[in-house]
Structure formats: structure tokens, C-alpha cells
Amino acid sequence: MQLSKYIILICLSLVLSNCGKTNTSKQTGLTINTTAKSLMLGDTLKLSINNPKKLEITGVSYKMNGEPIVNNKVLNSVTLGEKTITAVVNYNGEAQTITKLIKVFNNSIPSYYKYEVVNTYPHDITSYTQGLEFHNGKLYESTGQRGKSKLRRVNFETGEVLKNINLDNAYFGEGLTIMNDKIYQLTWQANRGFVYDVNTFEKLSSFKYGKSKEGWGICNDGKTLYKSDGTEKIWLLNSENLTEQSHIQVYTEKGKIPSLNELEWIDGRIFANIYQKNGVVIINPNTGGVEGVIDFKPLRKLVTQHNELDVLNGIAYHPKRKTIFVTGKNWDKLFEVIIKKQ
Template sequence: MSAFKSFILIALSFLLITCGNSESKKNNVSIRTNAKDNVVKLGETVTFSIHNPDNVDIASVRYKLNGNTISESLHLKNQKLGIQTVTATIDYGDSKEDVSTKITILNNQLPKIYGYEIVNIYPHDITSYTQGLEFHNGELYESTGQYGESKVRKVDYKTGQVLKNVDLAQQYFGEGLTILDDRVYQLTWRENTGFVYHVDTFEKMSSFKYGQSKEGWGICNDGTTLYKSDGTENIWLLNSETLAEASKLQVYTNKGKIIGLNEMEWINGKIYANRYQKNGVAIINPENGAVEGVIDFSPLRKLVTQHQGLDVLNGIAYNSETKTIFVTGKRWDKLFEVEVFEK
């Protein structure tokens, strides 16, 4: 081997060794909690400690929950439910290191059971694969799905007459709908696209893309913020100006997460959400994601015309003028006006 080749090999070996040791070695430390499997409930106290098997000298430790500073003993009261991140910043005196772990926060109460009473029954287009339903100024707006059949429309709910209709292009599968500041927001399923229409003319004003949520399912609003479901346990909070996903809720009970959240409606400070392939509705606290109640609408399906294309309950709207709730389903020929009460 020539002297030149030997020099090159030595230089490369030195470079590899240098690059391999360029990062400082992390200490063998981790976060431990007093909770079994790191699962805790609201109302309980969770404590954090540093597991330090090598007895490295530690000057101080600072804990954060989702970026907010907490003490090593935290009483859970108003925290968001679901999988949350705890980070510890460990100060060794001459260096610092961040380590993290996940905890799962559950609700501490069973969901309440609600019943309903039918107030009125109105006609509904049996061909509509209902995905979104909402009242605005006393008139009903609806979004429907299926490729080649999707549309957004305004309906006289008492007669079922279609007052205005816009068909989506065949490549779009329509999903949820909500109305805020004279704008109709309509989601599509897997096309990563939402549409914005003027509420009076149905003129398409703009479109928007999703962020971390890969699919569009249901959407509602509280008068300021848009809430978007994606078929998982997550509800994403969208900035109404930019339509960017600012944060999210994880929907949980006292047992675990609730997936398949679909069409949603904001009613008296709560989110009412249909669940995919279920004939029921979950009542969700928008502050922390807790399921506070459930409504079983299964008997309604037996009251509509039974046919081959009949599908599950989907579509919930609150009429502020009558103070009642309206529900229907995919290819149902009836729209039910109901009053809900706690059993």
C-alpha cells in the first residue's frame, strides 16, 4: 500500500471517530411516576421522580406538562385528557439534559345516560348520504357524501324542499359542515381539502388544507373556533382566520379513548358528536375532552323506511329558535326533532 493511501485511510478513520463522538453522551436517567402503567384519573395526584441508576450528580430538576411548568407532585384537576407528555429538564451543573415520558389521563366519572322525546318528524331526502347538518337563521344546511353524489345544500326542514344546492366535483367525498361569520365550511374525506362558501350565494370563496389530521370527518364551531374531527379520538381546534390546526382535544371516558368521532354540533357549550357506525351521540366537554354523556338514538332507525341503502345515524343540528335538536341518518327519509333529557 502506498504511503499516500495509508495517509488517506488514517485520515478517514480519524474523521469517523471524531464524528462518532461529536455528540455528548447522555446519562442513563428517566422519569418515573407513582401511577401504574402511567395511567391516572382526574382527581388523583401523580408524582414524578428521576430514576438515576448510575448515581450521577444532579443539581436540580424542572418538570413540565405539555410545556407548562409543574411541580414533582401534581394534583390533576383541569388537565386535558388523553396521552400527555411530561418533560424533565435535568441540570448537572456543567450541562443540562431533557428527558420525557408519556402519561395517560382519564376522566374520573362515568358518562351520564340521556334519553330523548320525539317532538316532530319531517321529511328528509332518502338519497342524501348525510355527513353534516346545521341550522342558520332558521334554515337547515346539509352536506352529503359519496363520490359522485356529494353536495352542500340549504333545505326547508319542514317540507324537505331544497332551496339551494351545489354539487362537488366527482373526486371529492363530502363530509361535515358548519357555518361561522356568513361562511359555510365543508370538509372532504380523504382529499385533504376543505371548502369555504358564502352562506347566501353558495359562491366558493376559498379552500384549505388539513394539517396533522389526515382526514376530514365532522366540524362545528363555538362562535370563534372551529372544531374538526378526523375519525380518531382527536378533535382539532382550527383558527377561524387561518384555518390552521392550533391544538387538539383527545376524547376519553373513565375507561379509555373514544374513536370514530364523526359529525359534530356545538350545543350549549358542549360538543355533541356522532360516532361512526354507531346510532348514538357522545356529549363532550370541549375544555378537556371528557365524555360527559351519551344518547342512544338506535330506536329511530326502526322508524324510517327500511331499504337496501339504509345506513347509520349521522347528522345532528341544534335549532336555537326552537331550542330542540334535529337528527337524521345516511339515506334516511325522516328528520327527527327531539328534546334530550338526563335519565
């Protein structure tokens, strides 16, 4: 199986940055020793203090990303990505804080999924698709481009637009998701999302982003909202106040997956478009580990070729049919597919 080839083709322009960076004191020379600079999920993190000047150390306490951690910890219940190890070292009646960066990778190679097109439907060729989701059998779509951004309810079988509102020209529409009869729609660089009534499209409120500077894709598990920002990070938003509570970093066994775009929650996993790659990764939301990849690149050849044609973007799960719908930016077709693990 040419799995590594598919991973490279789809999404994995891996950026493996230096993860052994330390913050030490020139006076003491104390540094943190770890099992390795890079570890995998399930590895044991062994911690010790390098003490070249033979100081009398009376105590050491460790934290990982601000949370206490014990030595010889098995990394089987942590999220992946870059972590900051902090050690408070007590010596000679004094204390010094030192840090070291490590990275935790996934411990398995992503599975490769093939797809089969079971139906093809019309799609508005002028829609720069950013978000796609089903609710009560109707397809909801958010589109982008300033001056052209829209929120729509669509009959997916005919392409008929059942309801439409245009965003203000200042906003570049991005992903959407629906939870508790509310539509959550992101905008790109305005640091703002909107909340609408799912039936009337009445705008109920707006919310600002936190540490994530941009809005790309969004999905939900019925309780929590998950938001991408164009990096390897997916932010978890509190559904009550829409504040960012935490984030996961999406990693394979080799490195991080940047440019995460449109998101869809399917059977306990996050499916994510990779911007400019015409592919989708399947993510474990508990760890950020990539469990599967789907190469949808051949679909682009099945749509009308024109100057405005852009990449695959838009993935929606139909819970009753148990199929996945995908389209792209300025595509004139919407594809219903089933996927099979190879």
C-alpha cells in the first residue's frame, strides 16, 4: 500500500521544528533532560536535571503546559503537539525555574480510505464554499469572498436555494455549524463569528475569537464547538459563552498538519479539509492524532473546468443516509460518497 505517498499528496508538508530549545541560567548551568526531544503517544517521559556544577539540589517539581506531571509518566492520556516542560529546582536555599520544549507525535500511521461516488447533484458554480452541514434533511452552506459571502439553506437534490442572506461586504464568510437550533458562522480575518436562528436566519448575536486570530472551519459534537484557524490547531469553544477553552494540535506520527480548514463531526471524529490539498484527514478529537486520510483530488476533474474553479472545500455528513457530501469552491457539482477503509 502506498500510504506514505497518499499522506504526502494530501496534507503532509511536514514542518518538524527544533523541539530541544531550553531556557537555562548561565550561573547554575541547570537544564532539563528528557527521554528524547520527540516522543510518541504511549512513550514514557523520563525527566531529570542536568547539574554540571554539582549543586546541592533539595527538590524538583515538574509541570507540562502548566499542569503538574510526575517523572516516568506514560504519555497515553495527553494531547499531541508541542509541550513546555517546566521544572522548579530547589538548591542551596534558592529556587530556579527552567523550561524545555518537546513534541509528542501520534503512535500510528494513518489509515487510507477510498471513496465511491453514489450520487451527483447540482451545486451553484458561483458559490465559494466554506462551510457545509445538514440539518433536518436540508443542506446549509456558508460561502466566502468579500462582497459575495452568503449564508444559505439549500435543497441538495435540486440545488434550489430555499433561503439566503448576504453578509456585509466587510466580511469574508467561512465555516458554519448548527447546534441547538442555532447556526454558528465564522468570518475569516475580522475576528468575529455570528449566531443565527436556524429557521429564520435572524442574527441573534456575534462573538469574538480569542487566541485564534482567524476563522476557518467549525463543527460540533452536540456540546462543544470545534474551530480551526488555518494552522494545525483546533480550538474548543464553550457553547454557552463561545470562549476558547483549550485547543488540540493535529499530528501524525511524523509531524503536524497545517492549514486545517472546513470541519465536520462524523461518528466521534473530526473530518477536516486541508486547504489547497483536495484531501481530508480524520482526527481523534481527544488527542489530535490523525487516524485516516482520504484523497478526493480526482473529483475536481469531474466538475466543469473554468477560470474561477478552486480547491475541494465543504464536507457534510447526512446522518440518515450515512453518507458524506463533498464539493469545492466554485464547483458545479455536489458529490455524495461512501468511504471504505483500505
